[in-house]
Amino acid sequence: xxxxxxxxxxxxxxxxxxxxxxxxxxxxxxxxxxxxxxxxxxxxxxxxxxxxxxxxxxxxxxxxxxxxxxxxxxxxxxxxxxxxxxxxxxxxxxxxxxxxxxxxxxxxxxxxxxxxxxxxxxxxxxxxxxxxxxxxxxxxxxxxxxxxxxxxxxxxxxxxxxxxxxxxxxxxxxxxxxxxxxxxxxxxxxxxxxxxxxxxxxxxxxxxxxxxxxxxxxxxxxxxxxxxxxxxxxxxxxxxxx
Numbered sequence: 001x002x003x004x005x006x007x008x009x010x011x012x013x014x015x016x017x018x019x020x021x022x023x024x025x026x027x028x029x030x031x032x033x034x035x036x037x038x039x040x041x042x043x044x045x046x047x048x049x050x051x052x053x054x055x056x057x058x059x060x061x062x063x064x065x066x067x068x069x070x071x072x073x074x075x076x077x078x079x080x081x082x083x084x085x086x087x088x089x090x091x092x093x094x095x096x097x098x099x100x101x102x103x104x105x106x107x108x109x110x111x112x113x114x115x116x117x118x119x120x121x122x123x124x125x126x127x128x129x130x131x132x133x134x135x136x137x138x139x140x141x142x143x144x145x146x147x148x149x150x151x152x153x154x155x156x157x158x159x160x161x162x163x164x165x166x167x168x169x170x171x172x173x174x175x176x177x178x179x180x181x182x183x184x185x186x187x188x189x190x191x192x193x194x195x196x197x198x199x200x201x202x203x204x205x206x207x208x209x210x211x212x213x214x215x216x217x218x219x220x221x222x223x224x225x226x227x228x229x230x231x232x233x234x235x236x237x238x239x240x241x242x
Contacts, residue, residue, distance in 0.1 A: 045069075049196070049242045050087045058173030058180045060094040066242070071097060071206060073220040080178065082117070082204055086187075086194055086241060090168065093119060093143065094182040100208045102145035102172050102179035109157055111144035113216050114209050117181070118142050120228065120235045122201030123192050128232040129201055134160050138232045139190060142207075143183050145172040156183065159229075164189055194241055203228055203235035 048064030055062070060083045067084040080097035095117050104114035112118070122128025124137040131138065139160050146154040156167035166189040173180040187194055205228060208218040224234030 045202070045237055045239050046242050047084050047086055047091075047239050050085045050092065053087060053089070054085060054092050054182075054184075056092075056169040056171045056182050056184050058171040058182055060096070060182065063092070063094065064242075069204065069222065069237075071095075071220060073099075073206070073208075073218070076208065076210070076218045076220070078206065078208055078218070078220060084239070088187075088194060090187060091185045091194075092182065093117070093185060094180070095143075095206075096175075096178075096180045097206065098175070098177035100178050100206075100210070102174050102181070103147050103149075103209070104144045105147055105150065105152060106144065107152065107155060109159065109162075111142045111155060111157055112159075112207050114144065114207065116142050116144045116207040116216075118205040118207065118229075119185070120201075120203040120205070120224075120232075121190070122232045122235050123190060125199050125201050125238065128235060131232040134230055134232065137190075137192075139166075140229055141166050141185065143167060143170060143181065145179055145181050148172070148174075154181070154183075156185070158189070166190075196241055199238050199240045201232060201235040202237040202239040205229075 046066050048066040063083060063085050069082045071080040078099035083094040085092045100115050104111060104116055106114045119141045121139045127135055128138055142157045144155050146152040154170035154172050156165055158166050166185045167183045168186050170183045203224050204222045206220040207216045209216050221228055223236045228234040
C-alpha cells in the first residue's frame with residue numbers, strides 16, 4: 001500500500017477546512033432591508049442628528065460639527081468640504097467649494113453638464129455594497145447652483161428614479177473663491193425612515209466647468225471610479241446615523 005506523508009495529510013485537511021468555511025459564509029443578503037449586521041460590522045462615518053430643523057441659508061452655521069467630508073482635487077485646484085446632517089424629515093447637504101463658480105446653465109436631467117454636486121446613496125447597504133447595477137434603494141442625486149444672472153434657479157434631480165424633486169429647498173451663496181450651497185433632501189423622496197444606528201453606503205462627485213458657460217470638463221469623485229454613477233459597489237463609504 002502506498003504511504004501518504006504527514007505533509008500530504010496536512011494539505012488535504014487545510015483544503016477541507018477552507019471548503020467548509022466558504023460553504024458557510026453567505027455571499028450577500030438577498031432583498032434584505034434590515035442593515036443591523038452592517039452596522040455591527042462597521043462603525044461607519046457618523047452623520048449627526050440635528051436637534052431642530054436646520055436653516056437652508058447657504059451656510060452650515062449652527063450645524064453639528066461631525067459629518068464633514070473634504071474635497072481635494074489638487075490637479076484642478078478645486079478644494080472644499082461637504083457637510084451632512086439629518087433629522088426625522090430630511091438629509092441636509094452643504095458644500096463649500098473653491099476653484100469653481102456657482103454657474104450652471106443646465107436644468108433637469110442635464111445639470112451634470114456643468115457645476116453640480118452629486119450625492120450617491122445606497123440605502124440598503126447589504127445589497128448596495130455588492131451591487132454592479134442600480135437597485136431600487138440606490139440613488140444618484142444632483143444638486144445644481146443654477147445661474148442667478150441668467151435667472152436659472154438652483155435645482156435638484158434624481159437620475160436613478162426620475163420621480164419628483166428630492167430637494168425641498170436649496171440656497172446658494174457666491175464667495176470670492178467659489179460658492180457655498182445648502183440643500184434639504186426629503187427622506188420621503190427616498191421612502192426611507194431614518195433611525196439612529198442605521199447605515200447606508202455613500203459617495204460624492206463634484207462636476208466642474210472651469211470656464212463659465214461651458215460644459216463639464218472635470219469631475220472629482222470621493223471614492224468611486226468612472227463607473228460610480230451606475231455601480232453602487234463603488235460607493236464604499238459607510239455612513240451611520242447618529
